[in-house]
Amino acid sequence: MSALLAAEDVHRDYRVGDELVRAVRGITLDITSGEFVALVGPSGCGKSSLLNLLGGIDRPTAGRVRFRGVDVAGMPDRALTRFRLLHIGFVFQRFYLMPALTAADNVALPMAEAGVAKQERRMRALELLRYVGLDGRARHRPSQLSGGEQQRVAIARAMANAPAVVLADELTGELDARTGAEIIALLQQLNADGTALVLVTHDEQLARAARRVVHMRDGVIVNCDGAR
Amino acid sequence: MRFTLAFATLGRHRGRTVLAVLGVAVAFAMLLDMVMLSSGLRASFRDLLLSRGFQLRLSPKGTLPFDTDATIGGAARMLATLRALPDVVAVSPVLGGQLHIPRGRGAVTSFALGVEPGVQGDYELLSGHDPRRPDELVANDELLRAAGAAVGDTLTAASGYDAQLRTMSGTRRLVITGRARFLYLSAGQSAAAVPLSTLQGMRGADAADAVSLIMVRLRRGTIVEAARRRIQSALPRVDVISTSEAMARVDQRLSYFRQLSYILGAVSLVVGFLLVTTLVTVSVNERLGEIAVMRAIGVSRAHVVEQVVLESGAIVLGGAVPGLGLGLLTARYLNHILSSFPGLPAAIDFFLFQPRAVWAALGLLALCGVAASLYPAWRAAVHPVAGALREEAIA
Numbered sequence: 001m002s003a004l005l006a007a008e009d010v011h012r013d014y015r016v017g018d019e020l021v022r023a024v025r026g027i028t029l030d031i032t033s034g035e036f037v038a039l040v041g042p043s044g045c046g047k048s049s050l051l052n053l054l055g056g057i058d059r060p061t062a063g064r065v066r067f068r069g070v071d072v073a074g075m076p077d078r079a080l081t082r083f084r085l086l087h088i089g090f091v092f093q094r095f096y097l098m099p100a101l102t103a104a105d106n107v108a109l110p111m112a113e114a115g116v117a118k119q120e121r122r123m124r125a126l127e128l129l130r131y132v133g134l135d136g137r138a139r140h141r142p143s144q145l146s147g148g149e150q151q152r153v154a155i156a157r158a159m160a161n162a163p164a165v166v167l168a169d170e171l172t173g174e175l176d177a178r179t180g181a182e183i184i185a186l187l188q189q190l191n192a193d194g195t196a197l198v199l200v201t202h203d204e205q206l207a208r209a210a211r212r213v214v215h216m217r218d219g220v221i222v223n224c225d226g227a228r
Numbered sequence: 229m230r231f232t233l234a235f236a237t238l239g240r241h242r243g244r245t246v247l248a249v250l251g252v253a254v255a256f257a258m259l260l261d262m263v264m265l266s267s268g269l270r271a272s273f274r275d276l277l278l279s280r281g282f283q284l285r286l287s288p289k290g291t292l293p294f295d296t297d298a299t300i301g302g303a304a305r306m307l308a309t310l311r312a313l314p315d316v317v318a319v320s321p322v323l324g325g326q327l328h329i330p331r332g333r334g335a336v337t338s339f340a341l342g343v344e345p346g347v348q349g350d351y352e353l354l355s356g357h358d359p360r361r362p363d364e365l366v367a368n369d370e371l372l373r374a375a376g377a378a379v380g381d382t383l384t385a386a387s388g389y390d391a392q393l394r395t396m397s398g399t400r401r402l403v404i405t406g407r408a409r410f411l412y413l414s415a416g417q418s419a420a421a422v423p424l425s426t427l428q429g430m431r432g433a434d435a436a437d438a439v440s441l442i443m444v445r446l447r448r449g450t451i452v453e454a455a456r457r458r459i460q461s462a463l464p465r466v467d468v469i470s471t472s473e474a475m476a477r478v479d480q481r482l483s484y485f486r487q488l489s490y491i492l493g494a495v496s497l498v499v500g501f502l503l504v505t506t507l508v509t510v511s512v513n514e515r516l517g518e519i520a521v522m523r524a525i526g527v528s529r530a531h532v533v534e535q536v537v538l539e540s541g542a543i544v545l546g547g548a549v550p551g552l553g554l555g556l557l558t559a560r561y562l563n564h565i566l567s568s569f570p571g572l573p574a575a576i577d578f579f580l581f582q583p584r585a586v587w588a589a590l591g592l593l594a595l596c597g598v599a600a601s602l603y604p605a606w607r608a609a610v611h612p613v614a615g616a617l618r619e620e621a622i623a
Contacts, residue, residue: 048618057524058614077529085526092617096521100236105229112229113527157525 003030003066004196005054005165010063012049012219023049025219026063031165031198036191038210039200046219047200048169054198055088055167056080067164085114089158089166089195093173095150097142103129103153104138110160121160128156132186148179155186165196172203184209230531234538237511245543248507252547252593253554255500260555260589261562261579262493266486267588268580273478276411276575277471280349282320282443283452284459285474286310286466292477293469294324294412299438300466309462310444315455318445320347323427323435327365327420328389328396329375335389335396336374338367338418341410342427342439349411349443351421355379356406362426366406371418379404385420387430398430415567415574442466485578497596500547504600508540512604519608520616529609536605537598544597548590555589556581 012024023046031037031054039047052058053065056072065073072083084090097106104125111121129138132152142150151171158166168187172180184206191197199206207213215223238245286306288298300306303321310319323342328335341350345358351366356379359365365385367377377383382403386396402422410419428435446455452470460468469477479486512519519532559579566578 049614052614052617055524057617058612081523081526081528084524088526090521090524092521094620096518096620098233098518098522100233100240101229105232109229109522109527110525113525113531161526 002032002069004033004035004068005031005198006064006066007050007054007060008064008066010050010053010060010065012046012053012058013061022219024053024060027216027219027221029054029214029221031196033164034191034194034196036188036197036209036211037199038207038213039198039216040202040207040213041216041222043202045216047216049219050216051167051169051198051200055090056084057090085110086161087163087165089160089163091151091154091158091166091168091171093170095142095147095154095174097150097153097157099142102139102141103134103145103149103156106142106153107156107160110157114161116161124160125156128159129153131159132156146179147175148182151175151179151183152186155183155190159190159195163195165198166190167198169200170202171199172201172206181205230535230538234535235542237515237535237539238542241511244507245546248503248543249546250550251503252500252544253549253551255496255503256548256551256589256593257555257558258496259493259500259592260552260586261559262489262496263585263589263592264555264559264579264581266489266493267585268582269482269485269576269578270475270479271582272575272577272580274471274475276573277474279411280443281445282318282349283446283471284444284456285469286442286444286459286463287440287469289465289467291467292474293441297324299323299435299440300442301438302465303437303439303442306463306466307439307442310442310459313455313459313462315447315450315458316444317447318347320344320349320443320445321424321439322348322350322441322443323424323431323438324440325387325427325431325435326389327385327387327422329371329377329383329385330396331375334391334394335386336371336418337389338371338374338420339410339413340387340427341419341421342424343421344424345421347445348421351408351410351419354407354409356404359405359421359423359426362423362429363400363402364405365402365420365422365426366408367404367420368408368410368413368418370416371420372404372407374418377404379407385430387427387432398432400426400430402426411575412573414570414572417574493592497592500544500593501596501600504540504543504597505603507543508536508601509604509607511539512536512608516608516611516616517620520611520613520620523613524617532608533605536608537601540597540601540604541594544593544600548593551593552586 007027007029010027014021053060059073064071107125107128108121129135132155134152172183213225285293287293288300291298310316325340327338327340385402387398389396413419456468456470563579567574
C-alpha cells in the first residue's frame with residue numbers, strides 16, 4: 001500500500017545558543033491510510049520534532065516529507081498552511097483552544113479558514129461535538145470546560161476539515177487516568193472510522209492502543225513493533 | 229470570527245485596554261485640535277473677509293488694510309473711477325480714526341470708522357438704525373458701556389484729544405442711533421461708526437478727501453484676478469488686494485500657528501502610534517503560543533496579520549470616539565481663550581469646526597493605527613510555529 005505520509009531520511013537540527021541540537025537524524029517512516037501509529041521514547045528523543053515535520057509545522061534540515069507523494073517540505077508557506085488546514089489535524093497536550101471562542105466556534109475555526117459557509121460549519125461543528133460526546137457544551141468557552149472536555153473539543157477541531165491524518169502530541173499528558181482512557185477510546189473510534197493517527201506519547205496504555213509502535217532514541221528510530 | 233478574536237483579545241486585559249483607549253483619545257483630541265487650528269484659522273479668516281461680499285480691497289501702497297495710519301488721498305476721484313468700471317457693483321470707502329468722548333475728568337477713547345452706511349461692510353447692526361445723517365453714530369456695546377451711554381443719547385465726540393491739556397479738537401455732537409457689532413475688531417475694543425463725511429470733517433483738512441481703505445464688490449461671474457489687475461493698472465497709487473492675496477499675506481503672518489499645529493499634531497500622532505504599537509506588541513508577545521497554534525491548524529499569515537490590524541484598529545476606533553468629544557471641548561475652551569488674542573478680529577475662530585478637519589484627523593489616526601500594527605503583525609506572522617510551540621510546551 002502506498003504511503004499517505006512519508007518521511008524520507010529526514011533530519012532536523014536546531015541551534016540553541018552555540019550548541020547544535022540534532023533532534024531528528026535521518027528518519028525514514030511511512031504512514032499509510034487508516035493507520036494508528038504511536039511514537040514513543042524518552043524525553044528529548046525527537047518525537048515531537050518528527051511529528052512537527054510530518055505535519056508541515058516545521059521544515060526538515062535535510063530529507064523529504066511527502067504527503068500522497070507530494071513533497072510538502074518544499075512548499076511555499078501559503079501552500080504549506082493550506083496543506084495543514086485541509087489534510088492534517090493537530091491535537092496538542094495543552095489543548096490550545098482559543099479562550100475567546102465557544103467550543104463550537106473553536107471547532108468551526110479551521111472550517112472558517114477553509115471557506116466553509118457559516119451555516120454549514122455551524123452544523124458540522126455541532127455534529128463533531130456530538131461525535132466527541134460534547135453535544136450539550138457547544139456554547140461553553142474553554143474556561144468552562146474540564147481538561148478532558150477541552151481535549152475532546154481539540155479533537156473535534158482537528159477533525160473539522162475531515163483530514164486524512166491526525167497528529168497528536170502527548171494528548172493525554174494533562175489528563176487523569178480515567179479521562180485519558182476515555183480519550184483513547186475516542187481516538188480508537190476515530191481511527192476505526194478511517195482517520196490515520198500518529199501519536200507522540202509516554203502513556204503506555206495509549207501506546208498499546210496503537211497498531212504500530214515506533215520507538216525512538218536520540219533522534220533515530222530504534223525499534224518498530226506491530227503490524228502494518 | 230476574526231473580529232470576535234480581535235475584540236476578545238482586547239477584552240482579556242480590560243484595564244490595560246481602557247488605559248490605551250484613553251491614551252489614544254487624548255492623542256486624537258490633540259490631533260483634531262491641531263488639524264482644526266492648522267486649517268480653521270485660515271478658513272475663518274477667509275469667511276470673515278468674504279462675509280460682506282467684497283472681493284477686492286484697496287489700501288495705501290505697501291500696506292495692508294488698517295495696518296498703518298496711512299490714508300489714500302484724492303478719494304472722491306478714485307471712488308468715481310471705480311464706480312465707473314463695468315465689473316464693479318459697489319464701492320465702500322472707509323476712513324479710520326479715533327473718537328474721544330469726555331467722561332468725568334478724562335475721556336473715553338474709541339476706534340472710529342467713517343463709512344457710507346448704505347454699502348458698508350464693517351459692522352452688523354444689532355438694534356436701531358445706521359447713521360444716515362451727518363450727526364449720527366452707531367456704537368458697539370464696549371463703547372456704550374465705557375461712555376455710560378445708550379441708543380438715543382447724544383454725545384460730544386472729538387477726533388483729537390490732548391491728554392496733557394485736556395483739550396479736544398474736531399468736536400461734534402452725535403446722536404447714537406444704533407448698537408452694532410464690528411466685524412474686524414479684536415475682543416473688548418470699543419468702536420463707533422459715523423458717516424464718512426462726518427469723520428473726514430472732524431479729522432480736519434488732512435483727511436478731507438482721504439480714506440484708509442476702499443472695499444470693492446464685483447459683479448457676479450467676474451474673474452476676480454483679472455478685475456484686480458485692471459483696477460491695479462488703473463490706480464497705481466494703491467495696492468489692490470484680492471481675498472486670495474490677503475489670505476496669502478495672512479498665511480505668512482500666521483505661519484507660526486500652522487507650524488505649531490503641524491508639530492503638535494505630529495507629536496500626538498507619534499504618541500498614539502507608540503502607544504498602540506506598544507500595547508499590541510505586548511499583546512502579541514503574550515499570545516505567540518496561541519498564534520502558533522492558529523498557524524499550526526491552518527490559519528494563514530494574512531489572517532493572523534488581519535487579526536492584529538483589527539485589534540489595533542479597535543483600539544484606535546475606541547479612542548477616536550471619546551477623543552472627538554474631548555477634542556471639540558478642548559477646542560471650544562482654547563478658542564475662548566484665544567479670542568482675545570491681540571491684533572486679530574474677535575470673530576476669528578482659531579479652532580473652526582469643519583467636517584473635513586474631523587475626517588482628516590480620523591484618516592491620520594486610522595493610518596497611524598495601521599502603521600502601529602505593522603510591527604506586531606509582522607512579528608505574529610513570521611514567528612516560527614514549531615519554535616513557539618516548543619517554547620510554549622517548555623513553559
